[in-house]
Amino acid sequence: MIIRSAFSRWFLTLCVPCVALLVVGRQVYLSMHYGLSAWKGGGMGMFAAADELSNRYAKVFLVQSDGNRDPLVQLTPDDFDVLNRALEYPTRENFRRAAKQIASENWIPAFQRRPLLKVNGKGEPMHAEEKAFRVMVASPLQPEKPETNGIEIQFWKLTYDPHTRHMHGSLAETFVFSPDELFRPRATRNNS
Amino acid sequence: MTNASSTRSAAITGRSSGAGSVTGIRAVVEFARNLDLIQTVSLLTLVLTVIFSFDHWLFHIISRTCFLIFILRPSSLRRPQFWFALALAGTITIILAWEQVDNHKYLLVYWTWVLFVLHLFSQPDQQKRILLFNARFFLCLIFLAASGQKLSSPSYRSGAMFEYYLYVDPRFAAFGKLIGIHPAVGDAVSRQMHFLRSPFADVDGNDIHIQGSDRARVAALAMTWWDVSLQLLIGALLLFRRRRTDGIAHVLLLFFIFTTYIPAPVFGFGWIVAIMGFTLAKNKFPKIAGVYILCFFAILIYQLPWRDWVLAM
Numbered sequence: 458m459i460i461r462s463a464f465s466r467w468f469l470t471l472c473v474p475c476v477a478l479l480v481v482g483r484q485v486y487l488s489m490h491y492g493l494s495a496w497k498g499g500g501m502g503m504f505a506a507a508d509e510l511s512n513r514y515a516k517v518f519l520v521q522s523d524g525n526r527d528p529l530v531q532l533t534p535d536d537f538d539v540l541n542r543a544l545e546y547p548t549r550e551n552f553r554r555a556a557k558q559i560a561s562e563n564w565i566p567a568f569q570r571r572p573l574l575k576v577n578g579k580g581e582p583m584h585a586e587e588k589a590f591r592v593m594v595a596s597p598l599q600p601e602k603p604e605t606n607g608i609e610i611q612f613w614k615l616t617y618d619p620h621t622r623h624m625h626g627s628l629a630e631t632f633v634f635s636p637d638e639l640f641r642p643r644a645t646r647n648n649s
Numbered sequence: 650m651t652n653a654s655s656t657r658s659a660a661i662t663g664r665s666s667g668a669g670s671v672t673g674i675r676a677v678v679e680f681a682r683n684l685d686l687i688q689t690v691s692l693l694t695l696v697l698t699v700i701f702s703f704d705h706w707l708f709h710i711i712s713r714t715c716f717l718i719f720i721l722r723p724s725s726l727r728r729p730q731f732w733f734a735l736a737l738a739g740t741i742t743i744i745l746a747w748e749q750v751d752n753h754k755y756l757l758v759y760w761t762w763v764l765f766v767l768h769l770f771s772q773p774d775q776q777k778r779i780l781l782f783n784a785r786f787f788l789c790l791i792f793l794a795a796s797g798q799k800l801s802s803p804s805y806r807s808g809a810m811f812e813y814y815l816y817v818d819p820r821f822a823a824f825g826k827l828i829g830i831h832p833a834v835g836d837a838v839s840r841q842m843h844f845l846r847s848p849f850a851d852v853d854g855n856d857i858h859i860q861g862s863d864r865a866r867v868a869a870l871a872m873t874w875w876d877v878s879l880q881l882l883i884g885a886l887l888l889f890r891r892r893r894t895d896g897i898a899h900v901l902l903l904f905f906i907f908t909t910y911i912p913a914p915v916f917g918f919g920w921i922v923a924i925m926g927f928t929l930a931k932n933k934f935p936k937i938a939g940v941y942i943l944c945f946f947a948i949l950i951y952q953l954p955w956r957d958w959v960l961a962m
Contacts, residue, residue, distance in 0.1 A: 460769065460770055460775075466770075466775070469766045469769060469770075469779070470766070470778075470779050470782055470783075472762075472766070473759050473762045473763050473766060473783060474783065474786045474787070474790075476759070476762075477755075477759050477787070477790060478790070480755060481790070481794055484752075485798070493748060494748075495798060495802065496751060496752060497748055497749060497750060497751065497752065498747060498748055498750070498752070499743075499747070499750075499752060499755040500752050500794065500798060501752055501790065501791055501794035501795040501798060502752065502794075502795065502798035502799070502802075503751065503752050503753060503795075503915070503918075504799070504805075504810070504811075504876070504913070505795065505798040505799045505802050505805055505810075506798075506802040506804050506805055506810060507804045507809060507810040507813045507814070508802075508804070511813075511814075511817055511818065512813075514846045516846075516848045517848075518848070528848035528849065530847070530848065530849075541749070542746070542748060542749050545748050545749055546748035551748075571849050572849075573849060573850070573851050574844075574847075574849060574850045574851065575850075575851050575853075576844045576850050576851065576852045576853065576857075577853055578852075578853045578854065578856060578857060578858055579841075579857070579858055580837075580840070580841030580844055580852075580857040580858075580859070582844070582850075586851065590848070590849060613845075613846075615842070615845065616804070616809075617804075617809050617812070617813045617859075618809065619807055619808055619809045619812050619866060619869070620807075621858075622858055622859050622861045623856055623857065623858055623859070624838075624841070624842060624845065624856070624857045624859050625855060625856045625857075626845040626846075626852070626855040626856075627855065
């Protein structure tokens with residue numbers, strides 16, 4: 458192909474670098490204002506911050522219609538995939554997508570209840586508390602009443618202080634999604 | 650007598666092995682000098698797309714198909730359509746999960762678009778100019794933007810990031826062991842962290858004092874400042890576009906590639922940075938270009954399961 462015009466030559470030479478600069482600028486902006494991980498999204502910040510899945514985690518709860526909350530830990534690989542995506546870019550919309558995926562499973566309580574374990578500041582288990590949660594498992598069977606449970610996702614961040622050698626978990630945000638938000642189509646929600 | 654003759658034969662062997670290694674280096678330099686720049690860069694990029702690319706079925710199919718086409722018809726590497734297919738597949742793969750794609754994978758896609766653009770031109774001079782411009786641009790962008798992001802990050806500057814990864818990232822466990830951090834330290838930290846993450850545990854103040862090691866702290870600080878100063882220097886030196894500064898930048902870049910990818914298994918990034926370095930060195934610094942050729946082999950060798958061997962010791 459013969460490209461004669463000087464403008465075309467310059468345009469073709471510069472187009473990829475210009476796109477790269479725009480993507481880097483966007484990544485830095487989203488990282489600063491919307492919590493996008495420094496490792497992802499097209500910047501150059503890999504190994505620039507302890508700020509990715511090893512430092513970000515979620516605690517997911519199934520919220521029953523009576524207000525009871527049961528933690529969900531036995532998530533499927535698909536659930537983890539969409540949840541990790543939300544952890545990398547923690548917007549409400551991304552967490553809603555994750556909640557929708559998790560809520561689509563048929564969660565049923567296992568027989569035993571699991572007590573809350575008290576852990577001291579050295580990371581040693583001390584004793585079981587009176588409070589206990591039901592252990593929920595995803596059943597392959599179809600749910601009988603599918604649309605009554607909401608989902609709560611707590612988004613946590615871990616920070617490490619090298620001077621005191623303390624690892625601190627802090628709750629960054631809590632997202633609560635009602636059954637209405639999870640199961641009814643958006644258009645129907647907007648009309649009502 | 651026996652000692653004298655054995656000393657003499659050892660000297661001769663040493664001299665001949667020395668002469669052999671000099672001949673070997675010369676052969677590599679000569680080999681690098683005789684390579685066609687565009688052809689070599691295209692082939693190295695194609696190899697990169699096949700072995701260190703996206704973990705997505707679309708890109709797998711396209712990159713392997715392109716590789717097969719190249720095997721059957723090597724001239725296909727010079728066709729813009731060939732690179733358009735790879736660049737488009739990469740772009741679609743990124744768009745599908747842009748917030749989950751590692752930063753260096755974007756770089757691969759930019760580079761395939763650069764190869765597409767340069768193959769639109771028919772004159773080798775123009776192709777070379779585009780390739781050289783983009784290689785320099787991206788090396789400067791990668792290293793200067795990375796150092797900017799690192800220096801502006803408090804967890805990087807304090808050394809917390811590398812110390813944290815030395816404890817919790819399994820990819821660093823073998824390297825940690827080599828520098829004297831026992832894997833048991835990392836295992837203990839991971840166990841402690843598990844309590845923070847679990848909804849079935851109530852940790853006092855969500856705060857845990859971890860059993861770290863002083864060695865990890867020193868190693869993390871050394872890694873932090875070694876990494877950012879090297880990156881800052883490479884990026885800044887390449888801005889000057891002078892022979893002397895370029896020469897120093899190449900030596901630093903090679904040092905960076907040879908040393909970084911032992912602990913950090915981000916081989917795709919190492920490979921693409923080496924392609925860009927080779928592009929800039931090929932005509933101006935044939936000896937350095939020869940070393941770049943060797944570093945592609947080093948990156949492949951680094952993939953030996955040495956981490957498992959070290960951890961099993």
